Amino acid sequence: MAADTTTDVTEGFGQVSRSVGRLFRALLLAATLFGIVFVTILLVYVANDAIQPLTADPGWHLTFFLTLVVPTLAAGAYVYRRDEEAFQTGVLAIGLVAVALMFSGGAAMIFVDIVKPLTWLAFLVALAVPSAVTLAVVAYDHRIPFAGQFVATVAAFYLSLFGVPGPLGAAAGLPAVAPGVFGLLAGVPVAPAPWLLVALTVGGPLAVVGGRVVGRDRGRRTQLLAGVGVFAVAAVGGVVGPALGVDPLPATVVTSVGLVPPVIYVANVAVNVPEERVGLLVPATVVGGVLVGAFAVDVLAFAGPQSWVDWAFLTSAHSNNADDAGFYPAIGGSILLMVTVAVFAFPVGVGAAVYLEEYAPDNRFTRAIDVNISNLAGVPSVVYGLLGLGLFVTYLGQSAGTVLLGGVTLGLLILPIVIISAREAIRSVPEEQRAASYGMGATKWQTVKNVVLPRSFSGILTGTILALGRAIGETAPLIMIGAPNVKYSLPTGISEAASAMPLQVYAWSSLYAGPDFYNKVVPAGVVVLVAVLLAMNSIAIVLRNKYQVGD
């Protein structure tokens, strides 16, 4: 035996064929890349049509290459080598700037054309007053029976929002006696400037949050200073805007919604996370590069690309002339639709998820619901459109194509997705946490309220945002419920008909009005739609990562 093996050693062990395995692996790789590659090619093609980068002066490209691309790559590489975490912080900061600015545009649209700032203030106060009453009731809840608490809080909300006797009284034919807080404030003849109202209502709470985040462990004085600083950033638009030729109201919204969150984030890193401070080099280089580059091309008179996604496209309505066609009413319609969808689908979906995860007994009925919710997630969207049309328009007599109708229909469409993702988030709350709460003598309601929901909230939010991303791209249900393809102005309320971004794109491509609509306007609309979608998804992904790291 030993003698045999000694002779074999010199000949080695031989080879085992792996050619099938290699082929299999290559096929798997192809399958993985298949979708990504094709969608990327399409998006590059569409973006090229919409933005037309090649129409710019070579000098324009060169300038931005030198002021933006080269310094950013250099700074990025430097920071990445020093500290990978700091690099991520920096990239997140620059992403936050982009996403926040985009959302501030949408918010400015709402404040300029849809909700008057005074109405907004009245609504906030009308909600704040009963909320304070509720908090007071909760603080003394062991002395008040449950029925008393319930009546007091419901009455506070009703009176504050509707007054005496409100819609219930009006339905019974009673005359109005006193307006609620909302009616009172919305009707005051003298009010501060709209931009100041926005700065106070949006910038104020952000200043409180920012002060607490930035001045975390450094005492009240630092917190106060940081808060004042944040508020100054929020209000600066209203003061500086007019000097630059921008209305103070949209300027304030842009500074409050678009600048304040990145400023808080950057200040927090700079003050509280010294080891990642170097990462701020990345956003500083990007912002500086953009500003210097813009200044340089202006001075050197290099023409930029003749992009179809420009200010006029974003702020004007559809026109039969491709050069003048814009996206504004469709963007506004989509924003209103998404708000309605979120208001409807979030509470209903989370409620269903909490019931199924925490309360439902494990029986045949629950299992049937389980299976059917998964099935509902796969029902074609056109069927939901049919449901909206049949139920709300034909049966309940709602007018066709309104924001409310579209929102509820799209809400029904994404409800199964919201339920499934919220259940996933609730299920991921560790069982020990529930046991700890029950072991303390908590009821199921107390456990859900104090332990399960706070712990799973960011996961639920992530799932809801991803589901909203599906709703924002849906076209078929909106066509079914009779939403107008083309609208020339923003809807001013939820009972008005509204278009939406995908619907407007569909209209442009189907009502063939000239080659420019096909080749330029449609791609421009798609680019805006995809940009909004990516912004929403990136928020969801950042939330999810933070949530997973936080555990």
Add this chain to the structure above:
Amino acid sequence: MTENSSETTAEPDGGTTADPTNDEMAIETDVAGATGNHDSTTTPDPIIRSRDLDVFYGEEQALDSIDIDIPENRVTAIIGPSGCGKSTFLRCINRMNDRIDACRVTGELSLRGKNVYDDDVDPVALRRRVGMVFQEPNPFPKSIYDNVAYGLDIQNVEGDYDEIVEESLKRAALWDEVSHQLDSSGLELSGGQQQRLCIARAIAPDPEVLLMDEPASALDPVATSQVEDLIEELAEDYTVVIVTHNMQQAARISDKTAVFLTGGELVEFGDTEAIFENPEHQRVEDYITGKFG
């Protein structure tokens, strides 16, 4: 061993002679009493008493006819190999087993004379009188203050919460370490601190009984000895029932020891000293000396 070891075992005769299912128990306690009757001090009446307690998970029997009398204001340790049902027994006391669908309990387990498995007992109300500390430290992702105040909050306890929180943290020997950071998250503490935080949380609403399910098994030796010291101190005011797989730990901190062996049987129950030095059953001796388990 502490001074507690000099005290005699339970003399349950006064409370249980009328109970026909008490025969085995009486024999055991007689034996235990005989081994430890060098002191005339009597242990208080049993606060927890089980008779003929069976627990099934589906078809499988986890506890087999358990009879036990756990004395008040003492540390009672439950030891035994894995899967012997010691945690199951602990969870019967505050009815945490109710949360498992397949779990079925028969027999009697009474707290201060009231069978907790009676139909008119609300398990939530029961758990407010019986605190529990778990194997893994499981503070809520809230501030240290809110963690300790959790039980006060949900039970609507009257009183000055600041004071109760401070008092509870002091009793849990944690106050000196966290008094300056009550607003920071409970998860930022070390494992041992987290477990003491969980103990503070459990004692804040002032329960009558404190159940501990292997409270030190996830901790390092230093943290373990801190928790052990704490348990001995707590026994002055609380009835502590502790499950542990660590026999030295049971010997160090407990007054009474119950040995559960495979099959969900309570094989021996008595003074800790007697159990460890002179066990009555061969199986218990084998287990304690490490011949199995």
